[in-house]
Amino acid sequence: MDMNNEMLEQIKKAIAYAMTGNFYGKRFKGINPEDIKSKDDFEKLPFTEKEDLRGAYPLGLLAADEEKVVRIHSSSGTTGTPVIIPYTRKDVEDWALMFCRCYQTAGITSMDRIHITPGYGLWTAGIGFQLGAERLGAMTIPMGPGNTDKQIKMMEDLRSTVLCATSSYALLLAEEIEKRGLREKICLKKGVIGSERWGEKMRRRIAGELGVELYDIYGLTEIYGPGIGISCKYQCGMHMWTDYLYYEIIDPKTGEQAEEGGIGELVITTLQKEGSPLIRYRTHDLTREAGGVCPCGSPYPRIDTLIGRSDDMVKVKGAMIYPGRVDELLGGIQDVSSEYQIQIDHLNGRDIVNLFFETTLTDKADMKALEKTVEAAFKQNIGITPHPVAVGMGELPRSEKKSTRIFDNRY
Ligand SMILES: [Zn+2]
Secondary structure, eight states, X not given: OOOOHHHHHHHHHHHHHHTTSHHHHHHTTTOOGGGOOSHHHHTTSOOBOHHHHHHXXXXXXXXXXXXXXXXXXXXXXXXXXXXXXXXXHHHHHHHHHHHHHHHHHTTOOTTOEEEEOSOOSSSSHHHHHHHHHHHHTOEEEEOOSOOHHHHHHHHHHTTOXXXXXXXXXXXXXXXXHHHTTOGGGOOOXXXXXXXXXXXXXXXXXXXXXXXXXXXXXXXXTTBBEEEEEEEOTTOSSEEEOTTTEEEEEEOTTTOSBOOTTOOEEEEEEESSOSSSOOSSEEXXXXXXXXXXXXTTOOSSOEEOSOOEEGGGOEEETTEEXXXXXXXXXXXXXXXXXXXXXXXXXXXXXXXXXXXXXXXXXXXXXXXXXXXXXXXXXXXXXXXXXXXXXXXXXXXXXOOSSOOOOEEEOOO
């Protein structure tokens, strides 16, 4: 994004503050924030990686006096040490304010009833949705994940109007409501779907089966949590709250700024965070600058809906495969559902790409023909020939958490 003088001054202040803490005090030793006079100077600062944050476990990221800390959150590491993020009262309030702004951007008001399915606890999801909704003055229904029967019953009885969920859980609920023939009894109008890359086809299915408008909300525990950006009704990317953060989009391989409008990795600098400020934090989320002015008139710049994770990019025979691209590809083929899974194996000295996808077709010959279509489209768009396998609807695993779609079993 652009860096005007005012932003440069804010960034310098954020860096100077961060350096009063132990983590950046050490990391940026020898750097004088006053020497940063331009965007170029700023871009010479080293990135901060999740691994660096892990190294500061448990409370090494704390930059404020401990008496100011009111809460901690932790990002779930599937492997290794978790990252602990301390929040001051101001951090918690700023987060609530940003999240409230997200709901408002989605046209949600204090008259809505907000059904929250992400988990509560150490991780930031549920509690972020809760804080923002309370700030807005809406009625919240803090369900947390799981127990689909209870979810649907509460949704029906309490006449929830807004569903907050991951895309995979929203899909699971949508399918269940459809299956039980309850759609007429459900009052949902909007869905706020959390920080996960998901394709157009899956969006259409959730929106269609639930009969709702969908909004993408963005965030990560290291930077407050969900709620630092959201899409508006024009669905042309997510507005980012740049009074609280500065973002860059970089080439994940070289670390240089991505070319204008090009796909790259999102890097975030916090401007106001007290508990654990972060400078040039690599999110590993792939996106691109949306550019231009949004018809909604919001002054906040936009990034595209997430395209994938830079660590999910898989290279096979010189071709890059990433989930967003496969979503887009399969989304354009009739009778192919939004659910798929790719398994990459190494057999007899060759890489094999097995592509499983769900289809609404049931006739064996039709399914074979569809496999041929998918194979040709994949070859043409991605540059490699997969081994496609059509399966029936609901045969691939669903999950309440983020779903992984590409499995690289070669190493
Ligand atoms: Zn807009």
